[in-house]
Amino acid sequence: MSHSAPTRRRLRALALGVALGLGGVPFTGATAQTTPPGSEQQQYDIPPGPLNTVLTRFAERSGTFIAGDLRLTADKHSDGLRGRFSREEALDRILAGSGLMAERQDDGSYTLKAASTSTRLAPVTVTAPTHQRGRPRTLDYDRATIEAQRPQDIKDLFKKEASVAVGGPIAMNQKVYVRGVEETAMVVTVDGARQNNKVFHHNATNLIDPSLLKAARASAGVAAADAGPGALGGSLAYETVDAADLLAPDDNAGAFLDGRYASNGDTRSVAGAAFGRAGGFEGLGYIKHTDGNDYEDGNGDTARFTAPGLISGLVKVAYEDAGAGRFELSHEVVNDDAARPYRANFAGLDGGRPVPDSRVYDLTRRNTVFNYQRDTGQGYWNPAVTLAHNETELDTREVPLSAPDTQVVYTGITESVSATLKNVAHTRFANITFGLDHYDDSAIFREAGSADLEEAARNTGVFVQFRQDLWERLELSYGARYDDQTFTGTDDSHHDDEGVSSNVFGEFHVNDHLSLNAGYTDVWAGTALAENYILNGAWDYANLEPVRAHNRTVGLHVHRGGFFAEANRFRTAIANARVPSYSGDPAAVADFDIDGYDLAVGYMGRLGEVSVKYANIDSEKDGDPATSYDGNYFTAPLGELITVSGVFAMPRWPLELGASAEIALDNDDVESSGAKQQGYTVVDIYAEYRPVPPLTLRLSVDNLNDEDYVDRASYGQEFLDVSPLLEPGRSIALQARYDF
Template structure:
């Protein structure tokens, strides 16, 4: 900690002194200014993504203390928002609903951050138009468009990029081309990354940490003179590489004998058609989208082969109506989702198994967003959902439920804003994970209990000149969360409670900012301290996390420099099936970067990074199984020191 504070303080003091020497006034630069969203929303925009240049989901959220991403491998990373796993949030990519709960050892949402334009997170309390199943909030990923890349006045352009990382000898190359001709526009992107096994801070190899990633994005759009816009997009991310046999665990001693690694062939695809009116008039401000998303996993082994596939056909039609003091968004949405598994035992086909579940849902919603007075803003809405669920044996359930939310902000003074929100969400019967489905399951005669959730938050934000402060308390209760198991049946449920608080402070100056965040998150399952095994698809032990970020632009030298750190305090309150608890260890990770864009060649940028500068040996706090280290489990450790060089050329 002392090293981090010395390094950050020195950079902050030097940067602030340089900025103040130039001017006593505050003129924020768009690529450097940090502004935290007020109230409940967490927004990561294109400027944040450009600055952090994320390589995976951990990097995307690394400066948000209430959002954790477990695992050092993208193929097994899972997102936790306020301590709750992402399957309990409404997750969309370009508006397409995601149904990715395929295997508990691999990732839920495999995504290439280089594709992203922005990410919006509504922790806990989410609006009704965020979609069905927003039990603990919503996450909306949005990929880049032609407008985000093409320079004004040009009809064609492109970006070529290459990167080398020293830890694992990883080479990454990407190419983007985009253009606009009249009312038509198109974008194409392709990326390929390959590399060897990485090493942790001790210099030990991280099993199954090789790189083998192929991703792409294609978009085509037509926008007429009257504003009618039609867009078709296709996105694909494919990871095919030898991974730890259980891809979210380094090694497990005991149990049935298995090899150290096996191939995880994981692919997620997303196809979306969207219609909007970019020049709305009067009461007509529509959005219509129709999407298909699918995730496929193949696990080939010497004597067996396991396949899983989850898909979602979803759509939404909504219109934004102007009303006094604001607007009301109302409409309808639907999804048809399937989860399938297919197991083949090659020596004896009598052991083969196949099973599937399906859910269909139609929802009607409305959400009002009003500026009640100059000092008060109010958002409230509700939705009703009608769901039909079909089990592996053909058992069918029909259920319906209501959801509602209300949140608001009030400016106590010009500098201080307070906000609060509550929601009650009905989620229906969620699909089971593919790889634990059992074709012999016997479903109850009436229905599996539909899941529901209650959320609340209280927050305050203050801004005094260059200083911004914020604080928030939050709680999520999920009732009757479905926790089926292969041998235990399809209808088991658990109750989850996650609660905590966060604090943050930011200091902005002319050419940069310094910010620090702190979160303290605790979760329970059925009244008992949560552990990562019982909490699969629900929650995981988080505890106390601190994030630090500083960035400064040296305009005279055409440089931008930055330092960030992620700090976890030891968490002693863990649960290990009645045995003495094993504390989750503390760690401190520091990263730094420098980026150079010469004014003589403004279309070329070179960036250098040193990640995990001090070779910390650690597993991210949200990584699976750390409380079971005394039981023979080795968690997936993060890479040790890594030097990365990246060059980007725009044409």
């Protein structure tokens, strides 16, 4: 990659200084004399590139002195840095997977050297390690980004992204759409564990507590072969925190308590964690509970059966040795148990069969994962193993109108047992990831007095993915996978099929400020399981067809002096998507076409950031506009969405101020279904203050303008006979966290 004259001068200066044996020769910019303390966080937007280039840009932005032997960075790559970090956090992420470390000196400078066996391995699961370069990313949140937002649910987590929509006002009915593709049409993993959670279309697919997360990454449309099988619309990966994410570099034990009160619905959340490490071992325990009352919408009306009832927990133990690698075992549980509208994703239906106003939804997701990883950033042997068990169970309990003295209980259980074995070979030609994966998925529906109904699918796949840099300007990622699947229907019939998927993605750095990218995938995903609550023992599976998808994306990214701009054009075409119904054909299929583009402009500086993002997404089913009903499990009508966000830090206080807005424009694409989707504008603001280092106080106002609206991705607003769930009206919240 070519460098500007000032950059070349700085690199020559460092090389000369090292050659002369001088210590503390700076990678630094003009702001070095006003460098804040190393623990102060700063916003960065540094694109991927050669490691020495990324380090140079980091030093210029932060005013950091870095000394070391330039030969250590030769032929090494960094995935860059985007987000808000302290210097130590930033350097950890820049050097992740490189086999290098930055050691802080007494004078505040850093010395670059090879990581010793006594130091913690680079946190390759926090941000993309070296071998993951060239992977297309629609979004990439790390722990610092997530913690800065302090999200209460998945909608909060993604609210700055115009291209990511989350329908549903409460955690148990929220569904995520990335560039118009519903998460069930993507490969979704938590700590590498495959999620098979399509239980009931009225509730959330993946019940996630974002407080547990240290990373969230999405590759919409174009996903690599090692992302997993069935990536029709791309991949979405979540990773939970471990002890090292919560401990300061020099601490070996810690804890925190976190409490929050929100005025709308008198919502109370309490969370706590304890964590520590010693002799290579580490452990963490975390628990959170949220309860309260029904909230009021922007009209001042009570939204019945929306009171929170969430409890979540995480236990994680690990052992890490620089030579042997990292061994990690975790168990996560998230549960929501409360009375909900009878059909939990909307308030009511005019007409149809008479039903009670509500029923209890007891929804639990459990995730148990063993991970082993050894990635030195070099050599041919860098293995990783994931063994996982994922289960989502939904119990619905209702009192029938025709028999008020009885209770009917239905149970749906989805389960996935999965394993992935892979290795990364770092060669001069490319970094090559290859391996095999397997899943055994099942969907069971259970009713007292009746035999269980079950569909199941077993899949074994092999894959290879190449990631290489050419001419210091072109980054390529390309690969393929072969999958063999056996599907079993409710009638115990077996259906065998096999297919090949391929992908390619490239990014060309025109210069230090402009890059162009393009990607394509052809995906074979076999036969997807039907949702549990529509399984029928009388189904005839004679005409099953495997589903395929084709994804295309092109884009550009510009950045200079803290300013950035981005534009992307994308399309996902899914053919033979399975759309069964209880009384219909279990092999019924439809074709979905999701097409759109997104834009972003903004600025990231020392004291904050501001961005404006826009997405325009059209979705069709069999050539007609897709509605929130017939697009179920694949897409939703989204139209035009705009997000505006900004953060401003005042270190002397220390105080941080932030604001965000979501603007949805009217969407008449689905007006033929009865009504157009109404536009809205909703504004959130917050102020965060640290009176003393261990204590963080946050005052926030959600829906400041008390907007009366239905989220664009929520169900039913285009239908005249559906009463959709309105979002909460204005809510004032106070949150306090104390770190021990």
